[in-house]
Amino acid sequence: MTMRLPALILAAVLCLVVHAHEAATIVPTPVQLIEGTGTCKLDTVTVDCRDAALLPAAQYLAQSLAGRATVAATGGRATPVKLALDTTLEASQYRLDIAPGHIDITGGDYSGVACGIATLRQLLPAASGSIEVPCLRITDKPRYGWRGLLLDSSRHFWSVDEVKRLLDLMACYKLNRLHWHLVDDEGWRIEIKRYPQLTGQGAFRPFDSHDLGCEERAAREHNADLRVDRAKMKVDEHGDSVYGGYYTQRQLRDVVAYARERGIEIMPEVDFPGHSRMATTVLPWLSCQGEPSSTLCVGSDATLQFCKNVYDEVIDIFPFAYVHMGGDEVDKRNWQSCPRCRQRMRQCGIASIEGLQGWFVRQLEAYFNAKDRHLVGWDEIADDGLGTGSVVQWWRGWNKGVVERATVQGKQVICSPTTCLYFDYGQDDGTIDEILRYDPRSTAGLSAGQQQLILGMQGNTWCEWIATEARLQYQVMPRMIALAERVWTSDTCRERVVARFHEKLPAQLERLDALHVRYKLPDITGVSEHTLYNGHGVLWPAIAYGKATLRYTTDGTVPTCQSPAITGPVEVTRDTHFTIASFRPDGSRSDMVTATYAQARYMPALDVSPKTDGLLVEWHRNTGGDHCSDIARGALIARLVSPAVQLPPAIDHDYSVIFKGYLYAPADGIYEFVLGSDDGSQWLIDGTLLIDNDGPHSTVVRRNQAALRQGWHATEVHYFDYNDNGGTLHATVRCVDNPALQVTYKH
Ligand SMILES: [Zn+2]
Structure with a gap:
């Protein structure tokens, strides 16, 4: 007792x-x-x-x-x-x-x-x-009224049930806007009763390059989630295998009601005048040359009437006050040589083809306003002279200042920049933190009035490379939850928001497990791509979710549920190539990393004694080439000196450089080199290519290790920015055995 x-x-x-x-x-x-x-x-x-x-x-x-x-x-x-x-x-x-x-x-x-x-x-x-x-x-109560997610049903088609399941997940996290991209070059997904051919011929296609790419990657990575969904394939009347689907108006009204039940409004997007290859394939008279083209002929009254006829039906289906007209990435070259487009320019006193695009957008704006709707368009429309009732959606992360400019003009803005809110891009724990730290109203220099014009934030999920619901969920989760936190909370302390989210995330992943929703597990940490060891090494990866399991192979094959699990340190006594994967509690695989362990072989020091501090920096004209080997072909702009591998402040254009000189290793030891860049870079030590981060790409961080004897070692770093839109280069060296030791550079 x-x-x-x-x-x-x-x-x-x-x-x-x-x-x-x-x-x-x-x-x-x-x-x-x-x-x-x-x-x-x-x-x-x-x-x-x-x-x-x-x-x-x-x-x-x-x-x-x-x-x-x-x-x-x-x-x-x-x-x-x-x-x-x-x-x-x-x-x-x-x-x-x-x-x-x-x-x-x-x-x-x-x-x-x-x-x-x-x-x-x-x-x-x-x-x-x-x-x-x-x-x-x-x-x-929420910080922002617009808490959105974009779903692209054109590049890959999503069934009504799949869309409803996504709406249900959005509702769980209080997201209240589905931006539905229904039409693009690759497929027309919305029934338009006036033009039945659009879905009759434009809703199914033979496999295109994206589909084939998905199939190849699925085979390469042994990942069925990447394959094109077989349930959406059929044999057409010619006996050909085609892929796709479309929504009837009745189905769309049903989805609208389902969303509204959950407090979600759907903003439809029918993208004009670009991204229109499927429309012009089915109805060639819509284009300038009367043949399939990604661009509509805006000189043609019939084409303009077509757009309005389509939107008549779209607006009838979707009651939401906001309708998206696209307006992005328009290839205007056809307009230049089209007699009707040139006639329109003469008639309306339009000086340039850019002005012609603005004219077209304003025509749609007037039409939308007459229908009591707000026009929303991608940030290409920001300077088209629209009224304050229209909304600019910022997407081009590199198009800086668009939020400031639009709000100064009194326009409303939705923020979905490529820098952190493109959910089709790869994600890691860092991506999630970037979302949590991004709060557009906190942008320096915005007045209180401008801040109020920022409606909110949205994650964009373009589906060129997303072909199954499982993959869609993986791309969206858990960063959609991070977006939900950021767009709701009024806590402006970024680091507190980040720390709190990571504390809560495991409980949310448990919810996703219970709902049988796929997601990306937290990053596998404690693993380097290349590790050198003296005698023996230790592999000890970890993951910040207790219910996940790490498994590995050493024969180059993809780990499965039967591969050995990692529950503690793994001793390494011979050169080994590990492939490590994380598994969700249901046994499905999330991510893979590789780790190569090699016995340290010391690189001897060179018999040199460089005298001048720092590295020599050869600054070249950007050749437009997309590899480091192109840098030296550009004319030399200047020779500069830098204390380490970092861009000298003088370089604010033509980001195309070669660092040359010597690195001093203060002791015998294993040194870790880290090289992150946007775009390509390479690091050579004593003439050996240690890190290859070459080619055009967004920021990619690569690491490698070298065993160096005490003394001088020749070093060269090559770096270029392909588009020349701003240099990103981070390079560090640390002694693994004794992090207190610092390397120095001379030339
Ligand atoms: Zn034309």
Whole structure:
């Protein structure tokens, strides 16, 4: 009997810990959370809503609880969950009150109620089981009204069920805008009753270069998630195998209703006048030359009328006040030689083909406004003389200042820059941190009025290289959760936001596991691509998710669930090439890295005694070449000196340089070299290519090690920026055996 009381107390404490844990892991982080005492049982609930406008929300709540709780029609012993509107609250603002016998969700508008439901969903345990939630009171509202995700259904087609599952994930994290890219060069996905040929001929295609690329990569990486989805292939009337699909208007209305039930509005995009190859393939009269082209003829009245006819039907399907017209990456060369386009320019007093694009965008703007819609376009339209009702979507990360310029002109802006919000790009833990640190309203120099014109942020998921739902989820998760946190929280302390997110992330990954949603596991850490060892080495990789497993092979094959697991340090006594992969709890593979271990072979010091401090920097004209071997072909601009491998401040154009000189190793030892650049770079030591980071690419960091005898070693670093749009070069050396030792340079 004496043991009984402490055991009870312990059980009670454990219970509290579990519930506090779930409240503490809510993403996005609520503005205010006051913990109460006790719990509220949700085994049987009634959903009580007096406001007819909230009936879809009641249905969404009931669906969210399906399979967990019983939703009863009337009271009895059931816990009432009451949904209500309170117009004194702001848009998307909500209160969630959980008391032992009842739950109240009160929103400033429908979206607020949906956000309250999303929070309640996250308070339920990740896995099925006891359905009890902690008593608490949350008062919450978002920093930004536009919390978006772009889905590209043109490059690869997504079924209605796949789109709905994505909407459901968005709703879990309070994202409220789906930007749906429905039309592009590669496929026309929206039924237009006036032009049935668009989907009749433009919705299916033989495999294109993207499809073949996906197939090749799937085979190379032994990853079925990369293959083109066989369920979307068919044999056409000519007996050819084709791939694709489209949405009927009835299906689209159904998806719109499903999204609205979850507090999400859908912004359709039919991209004009560029990205139109599929439209002009089906209807060649739309182009200047009457043949397939990526660009529409904007000199043709018939083509302009076509655009409006298409949008008549689009606007009828999608009730949202914002419609996206594209306007990006227009190849205007056809316009130059087209008699109709030249006639239009003469008639309207337009001086250049850039002006012609502006004229076209303003035509659509007037049309949209007459339909009571806001025009949204990519940032190419920023300087087209549009009115303040139109919205500029910033995407070109290198097109700096567009947010400042647009907001000075009084235009609204949505931020989805390539620098961190392109979800089709590769992701790692650093990418997630960049999203968490990006807060467009905090950009220096914006007035309070300009800040308010920034509607919000959006992740863009272009699908050229994403062909299955599993791969789509992997590309989007977990960075969509990071976006949700960043765009919701008003916490402007970047580092606190980052630290808090990583604390919460494992609990969110557990939720994704329970929902059978694919995601990218956290990075495998503690692994170098190349490691040298003296006698014996140790491989000890780690991953910041306790439920993940690391497995490895040493024969070059891809690790499987049967490969040895890494549970502690792995001793290395002979030269070995490791392939290491991380596995989710369901056994599916996430990422792979390689690590080569080689016995250190020392490079002897050179018999030289350089006298002048620093490295010599040969600065060349940019040749436009895309390899380091092209640098020396450019005329020499100047010879400069730099204390280390870093761009001298004088270089602010023609980022095309060769560093030459000697590195002094202060002791015998293994040295690690790190070279990161955008675009290509190479590092040579004593004439040997140690790091090859060549070719055009965004920032890529590579490492290698060298065993150096004490003394001087010849060093050369080559670097170029392909587009010449800003140099990024980071290079470091550290002595692995004694990090306190510093190398120095002379020439
Ligand atoms: Zn034309």
